[in-house]
Amino acid sequence: MGSFRIQNQSFSAPLDPRENGGFVTRSVPRPYVVEFPQSTRPSESVAKLIGACRHPLLLVDGRVAQLHLDAEPSLASVPRFTIEANEESKNIQTVLKIIDFLETNRATRTSMLAVVGGGIVQDLGAFAGYLFKRGIPWTFVPTTLLAQGDSGMGGKTALNHKKTKNLLALFSAPRRVIIDTGFLDTLGDNDMLSGMGEVFRLHVTGGVDFLTAFEQEFPRFKEGSKDALLRLIIGALSVKRAVIERDEFEVDLRRSLNYGHSFGHALEALVDFRIPHGIAVTIGMLVENEVALRRGLLSKSERDRMLRAGRALVPAASRNELASVKLDGILELLRRDKKTEGSALKLVVVESIGQIRFIDLELDTPTVGLLHDSVAAVVHAL
Template identity: 40%
Template sequence: MSVIAIQSKLRDYTVHFQNDVSFIEGFTRFPQRLFVIDENVWKLHGTGCLAALADSERIIFPVSEERKNLVGVMELYDRLMECSAKKNMTLISIGGGIIQDITGFVASTLYRGLNWVFVPTTLLAQADSCIGSKTSLNYKRFKNLIGTFYPPSEVYIFSGFLQTLEKYDFLSGMGEVAKLHIMGGNDSISAFAVALPALLGRDDDAILLAIHRSLMVKLSYMEGDEFDTGRRNWLNYGHCFGHALETVSDYAIPHGQAVVVGMLVANRVAVQRGLLSEVFAQRLAEQFLGPLLDFKLELSGYSMVEFITAMRQDKKRVGDGLVMVMVTDAIVMVKVDDVTPEEIEMAVQSFS
């Protein structure tokens, strides 16, 4: 199966696409290895895909946003010390974005860096977060405020894990897949529109193709900007309003779903500014984004003041205005940093 080789200033790494889970047996090449596995994944796959790990040294870790912080990290440090973790150990994590963030942070800090292998098991982690080197922890009520840049040395993608994902988590991942396909240009937009029914039916081949394309698009935006100071910022399309919606909904709306709404709102602002045509915005809304929403889009129940306050707290904002990444008809991304609360309000009102 195919491999994507990624060059990083931190260390080069590889993403391996797999047809089955035989790669797990290959982990015996790491003499000192310790698995950290998402508790739900272990419950669902411990006697199936992951049966080869029955006798392996492992930590089964329950995940939640409330544990994706320094307390969760300290818990994991303690567990690793109980397992006599040494500098030459390889940490192998199996799970979604939360397991990735906690174990990645631990791997980057314990003994100033452990070898780390990641097996993503959610669509969001397979199609988006597994590359890009970021580890992120929540601090108090601030999401992803603390973090490091630390790539795993190897990533293994087996789409069979996705069959057991709850619909809610699957659609959340689809939000990021849609974002990356839009950012990939006209060909990937058309490919996504054609593949959408198969993707929603969780067809393995369609999913693998979409994951591969998503990662290649993400990679193209990271090129030359690994540490997110310029071009990579455009990947924040849908995230400026999306993060605010996550905060205001008290995280009841999962990340990728909030990103879908964020793209719809960003597109409305882009139409108002003459950056995007009404026709293209409608096409994106009807063919791409609308079908991915797991709930009826109704923003009038939220407070506009809270949206604006949350957008002002965006950790990437440096000036006075509100920041938003938008897409144009020519699929050129633009980052606008003088968006006004009135523009957001007008866009939000169109979803009331």
């Protein structure tokens, strides 16, 4: 059992919360189960889900369908809407097309929309599932590490609108989440690293026992251990579950899950998204740790421990992007952060491993200097 604190509240979370192959997450208006089936092929997990539904409908990532589902005969007769997953398609127009598909196929509250894909397909399916006739049930089968180890549980969903990423947003929780790591066999290296960045963030958030587990399992994962990969996903979700069960709708403490994202999002924009999201988050965590160190909040030895663990995730290309980034526009980017109120950004910092705090970071010229020094320190250490 790991324990950690956010502000003045204590949390505890088991390293592996599974009972009978899954665990329950409390949610409003109803709890849902996160399952980890042991199948020989990932298509089997989807076929089993579909087979158990009275009126199934399938929303699937086109690439995933081609790689994993097209050879499964039992899925051929299920009405299907295929998505080409990219940020340009993650918008309200695509959601309206999915709604037309649901209407054409007479979806009702007794239907089940099976959503199979990564975060993009999740966002589209969750949005359509929420809007259609005041909501129909949807089940998520995440196929990327980011979606399996982080976004798939928690109910947040967002669409891009005009030029703004994730501008249209709401909460829409699935009825079930089915995690089959077999899908990850075909995921690209960058997407794998990106997801691992979020998994790392959740382990650091979870305190000493979770960080120790990450330090043990990550090298095994690098050597190809499927078991280590599954343990890392389960550990990340266990920490996330503890937080969202306390504050599902991000009234306060759930903001801690944005650790690494304030600097991470700004960095992504500064390098034109050439650093994968989860890696930008990992770098964001390390830079935000430097800020905490320089504010006298974090000890050098704990900073060093997180640095050692995080360093292993950052590929040379991302390090080089960081080394040559110009911080000129950073204040403007941080002012647009949703955690900025007035002239200050509410920054999530790790005060010690297992203690998260929110601090006010004034968005002024001395802060640019502080960030400059913090980035230089991280570049040097990477």
